[in-house]
Amino acid sequence: MKTVFQFLKPYRRLCVFTILAMLLDVAGGLLVPRLTADMINIGVKTGNMEYIIEKGIAMLAVTILAGAGALIGSWLCADLSAKLGRDMRNAVYEKSLTFSEHDFSRFGTGSMITRTLNDINIIQQSVVWCIQMVLPVPAVCVMGVAMAFAVDTMMGFLLIGVTVLIIVLALVVTRRASQIFGRLQQLLDRMNVVLRENLTGVRVIRAFRKEKDEEKRMRKSFEDYAETSISANLLFAGLESTAFFVINICIVAILWLGGDRIGAGYMEIGDITALTEYSILILFYIIMAQMVIILLPRARVCIRRIQEVLETEPEICDRMKSAGEISPSAYAEDIVVKFDHVSFRFPDADEYALSDLDFICRRGETTAVIGGTGCGKSTLARLILRFYDVTDGEVAVNGMDVRDMTQNELRSQISYVPQKAWLFSGTIADNLRYGNEEASEEEMRRILSVAQADFVSGLANGLDAHVAQGGTNYSGGQKQRLSIARALMKKADLYIFDDSFSALDFKTDAALRKALKQEISDAAVLIIAQRINTILNADQIIVLDEGRIAGIGKHEELMEKCSIYREIAKSQMKGGV
Numbered sequence: 001m002k003t004v005f006q007f008l009k010p011y012r013r014l015c016v017f018t019i020l021a022m023l024l025d026v027a028g029g030l031l032v033p034r035l036t037a038d039m040i041n042i043g044v045k046t047g048n049m050e051y052i053i054e055k056g057i058a059m060l061a062v063t064i065l066a067g068a069g070a071l072i073g074s075w076l077c078a079d080l081s082a083k084l085g086r087d088m089r090n091a092v093y094e095k096s097l098t099f100s101e102h103d104f105s106r107f108g109t110g111s112m113i114t115r116t117l118n119d120i121n122i123i124q125q126s127v128v129w130c131i132q133m134v135l136p137v138p139a140v141c142v143m144g145v146a147m148a149f150a151v152d153t154m155m156g157f158l159l160i161g162v163t164v165l166i167i168v169l170a171l172v173v174t175r176r177a178s179q180i181f182g183r184l185q186q187l188l189d190r191m192n193v194v195l196r197e198n199l200t201g202v203r204v205i206r207a208f209r210k211e212k213d214e215e216k217r218m219r220k221s222f223e224d225y226a227e228t229s230i231s232a233n234l235l236f237a238g239l240e241s242t243a244f245f246v247i248n249i250c251i252v253a254i255l256w257l258g259g260d261r262i263g264a265g266y267m268e269i270g271d272i273t274a275l276t277e278y279s280i281l282i283l284f285y286i287i288m289a290q291m292v293i294i295l296l297p298r299a300r301v302c303i304r305r306i307q308e309v310l311e312t313e314p315e316i317c318d319r320m321k322s323a324g325e326i327s328p329s330a331y332a333e334d335i336v337v338k339f340d341h342v343s344f345r346f347p348d349a350d351e352y353a354l355s356d357l358d359f360i361c362r363r364g365e366t367t368a369v370i371g372g373t374g375c376g377k378s379t380l381a382r383l384i385l386r387f388y389d390v391t392d393g394e395v396a397v398n399g400m401d402v403r404d405m406t407q408n409e410l411r412s413q414i415s416y417v418p419q420k421a422w423l424f425s426g427t428i429a430d431n432l433r434y435g436n437e438e439a440s441e442e443e444m445r446r447i448l449s450v451a452q453a454d455f456v457s458g459l460a461n462g463l464d465a466h467v468a469q470g471g472t473n474y475s476g477g478q479k480q481r482l483s484i485a486r487a488l489m490k491k492a493d494l495y496i497f498d499d500s501f502s503a504l505d506f507k508t509d510a511a512l513r514k515a516l517k518q519e520i521s522d523a524a525v526l527i528i529a530q531r532i533n534t535i536l537n538a539d540q541i542i543v544l545d546e547g548r549i550a551g552i553g554k555h556e557e558l559m560e561k562c563s564i565y566r567e568i569a570k571s572q573m574k575g576g577v
C-alpha cells in the first residue's frame with residue numbers, strides 16, 4: 001500500500017475532494033428515507049398537504065445534491081485513476097530504462113508488459129473502487145446505525161448484528177480469494193509469455209510443423225487461467241447470493257419485528273420504510289465493498305509486482321566520483337578504447353566468458369574482432385557500452401574508466417549497430433532521426449547513400465516510407481543497412497558494428513566498408529564479423545577463441561602466426577570466399 005500512497009501523495013487535494021463528494025452522496029442517500037418516514041408519519045397521518053409538499057421539495061433538493069455529489073465524485077475519481085496509472089507506468093518504464101540486461105532478464109519481457117499494462121490497470125481500478133465503494137462504508141454504517149437507533153433501539157441492534165455478520169463473511173472470503181488471485185496473476189504472466197513466443201516465432205513453428213504441440217501448450221495455459229478464473233467467479237457468485245440472502249432475511253426481520261414494535265407503540269409506520277431503506281443501503285454498501293475487498297488481494301499482488309520493479313537496484317549504476325578521485329589512465333590522444341586485462345563472467349555463470357583481454361582501438365583505425373560462434377565477440381562490445389560491468393580489469397573510453405562516467409556520457413561517445421537489426425515503427429526518417437534529431441533530409445539522404453541504402457529513394461514515399469513494428473516490412477539486408485545509417489547519423493568517437501554486415505552480399509559489403517572509411521575517418525571503428533573478407537583490410541584484427549585473445553595483427557601477420565585465424569580463413573576459402 002505504501003507504494004500506492006506514494007503515488008497518490010501529489011494528488012492529496014484531489015483525493016480529499018473526491019471523498020467529500022462521495023460522502024455528500026452517502027449523506028443524501030440516508031437523509032431521503034428519514035424525510036420519507038416524516039412524510040408518512042406526520043404528513044400522511046394528519047393529512048397535512050403543506051407538510052407533504054415541504055418534505056417532497058426537501059427530498060428533491062437532497063436528491064439533487066446527492067446526485068451532484070455522486071457525479072462529481074465519479075468524475076474526480078476517474079481523473080485520479082488516470083493520473084495514478086500514468087505516473088505508475090512512467091515510473092516503471094523509467095526504472096526499466098536503468099536496468100542492465102541481467103536485471104531485465106530477472107523479470108522477462110512478458111512479465112514486464114503484464115506489470116506495466118495489466119497490473120497497473122488493476123491497481124487503478126482497485127483505487128477507484130476503494131474510494132467509491134469501500135471508503136464510504138464506515139460513514140454509511142455509523143450514520144445508518146445511528147439513525148436506526150434514533151428510530152428504535154432494538155432495530156439499531158438488529159442492524160448492528162447483520163452488519164457484523166456480513167463483515168465476518170467478507171473477511172473469510174477475502175482470505176480464500178487472496179490465494180486464488182495470486183495464482184491468477186502468475187497464470188496471466190505465463191499466458192503472456194507463451195502467447196508472445198507463439199506469435200513472434202510463428203514462422204519457426206510452421207517450418208518445424210510444431211503447430212499441434214504449440215496449440216497444446218497454448219491450450220494448457222488458457223485452460224489453467226480459465227479454471228482459476230472460474231474458481232474466482234464461483235467465490236463471487238457464492239458471496240453475492242449469500243449477501244442478498246442476508247439482506248432479504250434482514251428486511252423480513254424488520255417487517256416482522258417492526259410490526260410488533262408499532263403495535264407496542266415504539267415506532268410508527270413510516271419508520272419501517274426508513275429502517276428498510278437504511279438496512280438496504282448499509283448492506284448494499286457492505287456487499288459492494290466486499291466485492292472490492294475480494295479483488296484487493298489481486299491488487300496487492302499487482303502492487304507487490306510493481307514494487308519489485310521499482311525497488312530493484314539496477315546492477316549498473318552511475319557511481320559518480322568527484323573530479324579529484326578520477327585518475328584518467330595515462331593514454332595517448334588517439335586511443336579511444338582500452339581494454340586493460342579485462343575478464344568477465346555473466347552474473348549467473350560459473351565460467352568466464354572473456355578472459356584477460358588487453359588491446360586498444362585507435363582513432364582513425366578499424367579494429368576487427370573475429371572468432372567462432374559463442375566466443376564472446378558481442379559480449380566484448382557490450383562491455384564497452386557498459387551493458388555489463390567487467391569482473392576484473394578495466395575498460396576505458398577516451399581515457400576514462402567507463403564506470404567513472406555516467407552511462408549517458410559514455411553512450412553519447414559511442415554509436416552502435418546491434419547484431420539483430422531493430423527498427424522502430426514509424427517512418428524511415430523517424431528511425432534515422434533517432435541518431436540525430438536535427439538531421440535535415442539532405443543529410444539523411446547522404447547517410448543512406450553511405451550505408452548503401454539507396455533503395456529508400458526508390459520507395460513510393462522515400463524517407464517517409466512506412467516501417468512496420470520491428471521493421472518486418474524490410475528484408476534482413478535492408479534492415480541492416482537502415483540500422484547502419486541510423487548509427488551513422490550520430491556523430492561519435494567510436495562506431496561499433498556487431499556482425500552488421502552478415503546479411504549483405506559481398507559487393508554491397510565491400511562498397512559499404514569503402515564508404516564508411518571516408519565517412520568516419522576521424523573515429524575509431526570496431527567491427528565484429530564472422531566473414532574474413534569483411535575485415536581483411538582492418539588495421540588490427542583480434543582473433544577470439546573461447547573468450548581469450550588468440551592473436552592480434554593484420555591479416556597477413558595473422559595468416560602467418562595465428563593458427564586459429566588460418567583455420568577460419570581456410571574454412572571460408574573452401575566455402576567460396
Ligand SMILES: Nc1ncnc2c1ncn2[C@@H]1O[C@H](COP(=O)(O)OP(=O)(O)OP(=O)(O)O)[C@@H](O)[C@H]1O
Binds near residue numbers: 371374375376377419
Ligand atoms: N546473458 C547471458 N547470460 C549468460 N551467458 C551468456 C549470456 N549472453 C551470452 N552468454 C554466453 O557468453 C558467451 C559469449 O556470447 P556472445 O554472444 O558474446 O558470443 P558471440 O561470439 O557474439 O557469438 P555469435 O557470433 O554467435 O553472436 C556464449 O557462450 C554465451 O552462451
